[in-house]
Amino acid sequence: MIEVRRPKDLARLRRLALSAQGLLQRQPFGSGLAGARRAISHMGYVQIDTISVVERAHHHVLHSRVPGFEPAMVDRMLRNRDIFEYWSHAAAFLPIDDFRFSLPYKQAIKSGQTHWYRSPDRKLMAELLARIRFDGPLRSRDLETGTSKQAGWWDWKPAKKALEQLYMEGDLMVSDRDGFQKTYDLTERVLPAHVNTELPSIEEFAEHLIDQQLRCHGLVSLKGLTYLRRNTALRKAVKAQVSDRLAEGALEQAQVNGGDVFLMEAGAFESPLPRLNNRVKILSPFDNTVIQRDRLKALFQYDYxxxxxxxxxxxxxxxxxxxxxxxxxxxxxxxxxxxxxxxxxxxxxxxxxxxxxxxxxxxxxxxxxxxxxxxxxxxxxxxxxxxxxxxxxxxxxxxxxxxx
Structure with a gap:
């Protein structure tokens, strides 16, 4: 256990965390569209949020890390199937290569776990699914008008709930976006052929989460590894794998001022890190670096x-x-x-x-x-x-x- 009590040791942990998040280097992931693609792949997700008093969160997060980023690039990545839209700890864009790790939650929702709505209207869901199967992709705005004779057999609110339930269960995916107007299509028509669709075992899922969180955060608490995930079996599997890695010497722990304990790869604390820079970063409230408030307070003494x-x-x-x-x-x-x-x-x-x-x-x-x-x-x-x-x-x- 590394005891972190001296300011210079805490500063090293902060640098490790900020470097892993791509907030120290000028072009940690490259620039433009390719840089945005690599940024999402590295971070594991970019949270989507509707608040628009300034540029929306998913654009803001990428702007903070990718020179030459433009908001239209997110829609382009979605259409190119570099990313897909689903639920992480919140609504998010995720790397398409991580698609199979969205399947356990979809399976849980389909098996009766509640996400948004209790008692989904299965009859209406079947009608909507058949409509999309035979008539093609459906835009969310097609539900909002409620005036089309062709679509007159549904009522807006129940139909919107049914559409969202089909999306959360995995039968539908977001195939395109126009701002916050989403287009839904059958998953088999959206998903590229090369994408792995095998349901991961609980051990595979735990391994994926540990590797992802260490990669994008540099150091993470045991609680943070399964941040806002309610899957008890997954939490147990993560804890077991962490114990194994600690025993093997693949991971080490650091305790900050006698309190919070963080995990990191063995040797990470002494590894070469980018120098600090004298730039100010204006971050989104939903930025990956600040979203775990307890971690933020323990590492940076920032109560946000x-x-x-x-x-x-x-x-x-x-x-x-x-x-x-x-x-x-x-x-x-x-x-x-x-x-x-x-x-x-x-x-x-x-x-x-x-x-x-x-x-x-x-x-x-x-x-x-x-x-x-x-x-x-x-x-x-x-x-x-x-x-x-x-x-x-x-x-x-x-x-x-x-x-x-």
Whole structure:
């Protein structure tokens, strides 16, 4: 067991985690479409979210890691069958090569486990499936109109539930997207012939999760290996394999300040790592690095909560505050909104937390990051309303003026 108590040892764990997530190197996965493809393959998933006050989460996560990334590339990867859409710990885009590991959950849903809806309408599901089989792919908007004579035999809400149930059970896949309008087709017509469709054993699934999590996170807690997965047998299999790997010396453990214990591959703690850089990364609240809040707090001492689900009167930082990463430290959060019609990025509030870095260097790096983020939002100008602590207002506003 590695006891991590000294700041320099904790800093090494942070670098290991950030490097594995592709947040230290300038082009960890390459650039453009190929880089986005490799990024999803490495990370195992990119979470999908509908909130659009700024560019959506699945685009934001890739923008943070892939130079030259454009949002249209996600739809292109979906159509090219490089990725598929399904449930990870949440709705996500996943590498097509991992398709077989979506099958246990599909099988569980088909066997009666509830995901969204209890008592699915099997008759309506059969009718929808037959419609798609004979008439071709069905767009989600075809259900929303409810006015087509051809589609007049269904009611919108039950039909939408039935369609989603068929998708969750694996009979249908999302074959294409137009924004958040999905097109569904039969799985056998969507899935490329080369994809492995053999149901994995519980041991194979456990091995896949351990390898994936170590690859994309560098270090992970036992709890984090099965984050938000309710499969008791899978958790037991993961725990057993972790014990075996520890006994074999393939894994080692690190305990942070006498508390949380993290697993990593043997030798990872001493392995060469990329240097820290002086860039600020503006991350999505759903970024793979921050989504496990307990891990985030243990490794980075960063207490983060997305507040869009918190009543407005109880919000501390804003509706959709974005984590700010500088070097190996989260140094604040920024609540903003992209006004797309007038091409304005509004920073409603900027909260900078106490840190050990040169304040001028942090502000300079932050302004550079805001400039790039503004372009990603397709905005031409930036406004800033509030800065905390308030004594930094003049310095930050003056630096932002250089963006025009």
């Amino acid at each position: 909560q997305i507040e869009c689900y918190v009543p407005e009167a109880k919000r501390q930082y804003g509706y959709f505050c974005l984590p700010l990463l500088y070097r190996d430290e989260f140094i604040g959060r920024m609540d903003c909104k992209a006004h797309r019609k007038i091409r304005l990025l509004e920073i409603k509030s900027l909260h900078l937390e106490p840190h050990s870095h040169d304040q001028d260097a942090v502000i300079s790096a932050l302004v550079d990051a805001v400039g790039q983020f503004r372009q990603f939002q397709n905005c031409d100008s930036v406004t800033l309303t509030q800065v905390y602590p308030k004594q930094l207002t003049q310095a930050v506003c003056s630096a932002l003026e250089a963006l025009g």
